Amino acid sequence: MARMEMGPGSPRGPEEFDGASEVVAAAHTQRRIALGYGLVFVLATLSVPVLTLFLPWWSGSRLLGGMSPSFVVVAGGLYLFFLALGIAAATLARSVEDRMLGTSPDDDGSPG
Amino acid sequence: MSGTDTVSLAVFAVVATVVSVVAWRHTRATTVDFFLAGRRTGMITNAGAICGDYLSAASFLGVAGAVYASGLDGVWYATGFAAGFVPVLLFVAAPLRRLGTVSLPDFLAVRFDSPQVRIAAVVAVELVILSYLVPQAVGSGVTWELLVGEGIGGLSPYATGIVVSTIAVGGIVVIGGMRGTTWNQALQFGFLLAVAIWLAALLWAGGFSYPAAVEQASTAPLQAVVGDRLVEVPNQLTGAPARFGTPGARYGPAGQLALLVTLVLGTAGLPHVMNRYFTAATGRAARTSTVWVLALAGTFYALAVMLGTAARVLVAGRAEEPWLAELTVEGVLRVPEHALPVLGRLLAGTPGLAVVSAAAFAAMVSTIGGLLLAAAASFGHDVVARIWRPTGGPREAVLAGRAAVLVVSALAAAVAIAVDPERLLASFPSVIATMVTWAFALAGSALTPAVLLGIWWRDATARGAVAGIWTGATTAIGALLVGLVIGANPSDGLTAVLLAPAMIAAPISTATIVVVSRLDTGPPVSPRVWTRMHGTAADRQAERMARITLRGRG
Numbered sequence: 166m167a168r169m170e171m172g173p174g175s176p177r178g179p180e181e182f183d184g185a186s187e188v189v190a191a192a193h194t195q196r197r198i199a200l201g202y203g204l205v206f207v208l209a210t211l212s213v214p215v216l217t218l219f220l221p222w223w224s225g226s227r228l229l230g231g232m233s234p235s236f237v238v239v240a241g242g243l244y245l246f247f248l249a250l251g252i253a254a255a256t257l258a259r260s261v262e263d264r265m266l267g268t269s270p271d272d273d274g275s276p277g
Numbered sequence: 278m279s280g281t282d283t284v285s286l287a288v289f290a291v292v293a294t295v296v297s298v299v300a301w302r303h304t305r306a307t308t309v310d311f312f313l314a315g316r317r318t319g320m321i322t323n324a325g326a327i328c329g330d331y332l333s334a335a336s337f338l339g340v341a342g343a344v345y346a347s348g349l350d351g352v353w354y355a356t357g358f359a360a361g362f363v364p365v366l367l368f369v370a371a372p373l374r375r376l377g378t379v380s381l382p383d384f385l386a387v388r389f390d391s392p393q394v395r396i397a398a399v400v401a402v403e404l405v406i407l408s409y410l411v412p413q414a415v416g417s418g419v420t421w422e423l424l425v426g427e428g429i430g431g432l433s434p435y436a437t438g439i440v441v442s443t444i445a446v447g448g449i450v451v452i453g454g455m456r457g458t459t460w461n462q463a464l465q466f467g468f469l470l471a472v473a474i475w476l477a478a479l480l481w482a483g484g485f486s487y488p489a490a491v492e493q494a495s496t497a498p499l500q501a502v503v504g505d506r507l508v509e510v511p512n513q514l515t516g517a518p519a520r521f522g523t524p525g526a527r528y529g530p531a532g533q534l535a536l537l538v539t540l541v542l543g544t545a546g547l548p549h550v551m552n553r554y555f556t557a558a559t560g561r562a563a564r565t566s567t568v569w570v571l572a573l574a575g576t577f578y579a580l581a582v583m584l585g586t587a588a589r590v591l592v593a594g595r596a597e598e599p600w601l602a603e604l605t606v607e608g609v610l611r612v613p614e615h616a617l618p619v620l621g622r623l624l625a626g627t628p629g630l631a632v633v634s635a636a637a638f639a640a641m642v643s644t645i646g647g648l649l650l651a652a653a654a655s656f657g658h659d660v661v662a663r664i665w666r667p668t669g670g671p672r673e674a675v676l677a678g679r680a681a682v683l684v685v686s687a688l689a690a691a692v693a694i695a696v697d698p699e700r701l702l703a704s705f706p707s708v709i710a711t712m713v714t715w716a717f718a719l720a721g722s723a724l725t726p727a728v729l730l731g732i733w734w735r736d737a738t739a740r741g742a743v744a745g746i747w748t749g750a751t752t753a754i755g756a757l758l759v760g761l762v763i764g765a766n767p768s769d770g771l772t773a774v775l776l777a778p779a780m781i782a783a784p785i786s787t788a789t790i791v792v793v794s795r796l797d798t799g800p801p802v803s804p805r806v807w808t809r810m811h812g813t814a815a816d817r818q819a820e821r822m823a824r825i826t827l828r829g830r831g
Contacts, residue, residue, distance in 0.1 A: 180814075181814040185807075188807065202367050206363050225523070230488020231488055231494070232491050233523065240349075240583070248572050251363060259564075262813045267817050
């Protein structure tokens with residue numbers, strides 16, 4: 166496979182490489198993952214105001230004191246959801262990069 | 278101004294100055310050092326700096342003010358601001374850093390290999406920066422008015438706040454560059470978060486119950502001050518009087534959707550926030566920093582919402598106190614943005630007001646610093662070093678960047694002084710947050726589509742990007758102008774979309790890029806650029822070098 170040298174120059178070891186075709190495949194996979202997580206993000210976020218329009222109990226009932234389910238989700242729940250989604254997406258993206266890119270061995274024998 | 282106010286502002290000024298001078302001593306007159314802090318910013322420091330950059334007056338004063346004014350509908354400001362980082366994490370952070378560029382226009386110009394893209398992006402970036410700077414300056418004027426209440430040299434208190442903050446931040450950025458601004462932003466965000474936690478702790482120590490406060494605030498119909506009288510806020514969904522804890526106090530379905538889309542799309546196109554990603558050591562570090570941002574910003578916004586709720590209840594209960602009577606009409610604040618400073622005074626007396634006001638200044642200063650640095654990078658690097666005088670060298674680019682800081686800050690201050698916040702308050706209850714939304718709309722319409730398609734669609738061409746940037750910018754600006762001229766209702770209906778126009782302008786920009794790129798016979802992205810943007814060779818190399826360095830030290 167034709168390999169493209171991409172790493173910055175270093176006097177302390179061999180350069181890291183990414184093959185053009187493996188980058189194309191990895192980018193394709195990353196795009197699919199990002200779109201999937203993006204769809205979950207959009208649906209979850211938009212569901213909050215949509216539920217308000219169609220389910221009266223969503224904003225009319227009381228869950229905690231004067232807080233409706235809608236208030237609890239908007240004022241706190243969504244931030245936790247964004248964080249959980251972000252951690253999951255970042256972990257999966259890194260895992261895909263580790264599996265699909267950088268097959269050349271590191272100078273100490275560990276995978277790049 | 279009390280002694281406490283003076284001390285808090287003086288401590289704030291001394292810390293910012295010391296940090297800037299120390300950073301100046303570590304900064305060489307090179308592009309990477311002045312504009313990018315040597316690309317060695319740590320992940321958590323960068324996350325703190327991104328939060329400091331992002332959490333502006335709109336977040337610190339505006340979110341609590343919006344919640345105070347509109348209850349649950351105001352909470353959506355906080356949600357939209359926080360949500361904006363999810364697309365950044367999913368689609369932008371790592372590839373943006375990996376291309377190894379200096380600024381957002383530089384990124385687009387290298388990706389599309391086109392000076393025309395660079396010019397279009399520079400124009401869009403400078404417009405976004407200016408439209409974002411003005412509300413920050415308005416915020417500093419409003420805060421000075423409340424905290425100090427006196428002008429200097431014949432200026433009104435409002436104008437004095439603007440002039441003082443402009444001179445202070447311009448100096449910090451010119452002296453400290455990206456390194457000083459990064460350290461200042463991270464420290465200032467730490468201060469903001471600490472103040473929010475401190476206020477929450479004071480509330481809980483006093484027996485405050487969040488659920489009970491929402492219930493209490495929701496018992497009577499929501500009221501707002503218009504002119505000198507109190508009016509009931511109508512529910513945009515039902516037409517009945519609005520209540521604090523239920524939706525509809527501010528938005529109908531169209532208005533809410535337009536706001537959310539604008540805030541979510543706008544974040545990925547904000548030049549001062551995206552520029553921070555270029556300072557990360559690797560693409561992976563940039564992505565991980567964004568996870569930290571979601572945690573830190575989420576914590577801050579959740580607290581800000583609670584504090585806005587607390588202000589709604591506590592201000593009404595103590596409106597008879599003489600100092601508060603001046604700021605209220607029958608227990609309701611005249612200016613919702615005063616909610617947090619007033620809460621500080623209610624909970625901790627004048628020291629509380631001083632600390633909260635210093636935090637508000639910190640929020641404005643850190644955001645203004647980031648905006649000015651983004652202006653400096655796009656002018657110094659993109660205009661001078663890449664277009665105007667490519668042979669001029671890095672010293673000339675840095676000098677041009679410093680000059681740009683002074684010009685842009687003076688321009689923003691002049692516009693902010695000309696703006697009359699009292700007049701705008703009649704139409705927009707949370708004027709700072711509203712004005713920031715306009716900057717988000719411009720960024721989300723002009724820049725975000727080009728950034729997203731440039732990263733993920735190999736067939737996007739330079740002509741497509743140029744057409745998309747111009748179309749998005751003109752559509753967003755045109756919609757905003759039409760909305761303001763016709764007196765569009767920001768709450769609902771089709772006219773609400775005119776005041777948060779990313780919902781229409783971003784799809785138009787995206788469609789333009791796709792159609793023009795499809796019709797274009799120009800080359801698609803170069804394989805070298807695509808490999809740099811989506812490969813991890815440079816990340817692995819940097820991580821290996823870091824391991825070797827650590828082993829050497831051990």
